[in-house]
Amino acid sequence: MNEHDDPHLVETAIASDVVFLGKLLEVRSDRVRLPDGGEATREFVVHPGAVLVVPVLADGRLVLERQFRYPVRRVMLEFPAGKIDAGETTLETARRELVEEVGYTASLFRPLGTIHPEVGYSTEFIDLFEATGLKHVGARLDEGEFLEVVTMTEDELLSRFDSGDVTDGKTIAALFAWLRRR
């Protein structure tokens, strides 16, 4: 049995329309055929995919960023991450985001798997990488991008997760993946 292709669960596209095209978001509305032959509508954000990097310094400390996230109106503690640009491999995105956002190059990127942050209404996937052999070269933030780079030990990050201070889903999933797969 193909684990991801069960005929009694799978929906297939009948029609697909772009219903919103903004500066950041593209939303599609698809008419789908249900497993029982019925029809339904599925609305979702079309996303190019993203990359998240767990940067590990020589002394074991982790590099994170604090960034205001307007949709949730909070400063979030997150691992560096960003969208894949057209034509980029996810490794190239990892390399670019690590320099741009937190200002490091890395000699080694090791894949930690893939997650889907919002399966209900987004096509987004996030490829996770561990970055080691870090060298500080200085961040190059995009215009209008404001963030603060912080470093902390694994224990500090875990204690901030336990206290409820770390709530970013991708950062929590990546931390868990890194702890089990490093």
Add this chain to the structure above:
Amino acid sequence: MNEHDDPHLVETAIASDVVFLGKLLEVRSDRVRLPDGGEATREFVVHPGAVLVVPVLADGRLVLERQFRYPVRRVMLEFPAGKIDAGETTLETARRELVEEVGYTASLFRPLGTIHPEVGYSTEFIDLFEATGLKHVGARLDEGEFLEVVTMTEDELLSRFDSGDVTDGKTIAALFAWLRRR
């Protein structure tokens, strides 16, 4: 210092418009004031919030569901979860989703914290609960909802995560929260 209110990072709303209102999704486009006085546009999905339940059977096995998720075109292995209905507390949502989706009542719901699955473009938060004292009463799926209920041990679920078979972000974050906070 208020950890979530740093003036050098915070953006404030200037104007806010609903730019798409579909059957499932509401998208807003806000004009915001940046920390340096500049302006920018933020587009995001407005979401009522959701609840995820980690249901633990008397023998320690966990109850999950397999469900086709159209945006990512896969059958995903997930803990039961769902949107908060108007007027519901998150505990009421947890109780409702546990019966509707996987067919169990629980004698105890214990909070495991909150996550934000998509801080880049959604207001969504997910309150996590552990449910114990389970009693099987049979699922009551919504019309057009197709899913398969599965149970597995913690070790089986961890091994499926390690092999890359579990990629749902909220399920991975909830598993980690449950392992550390149970």
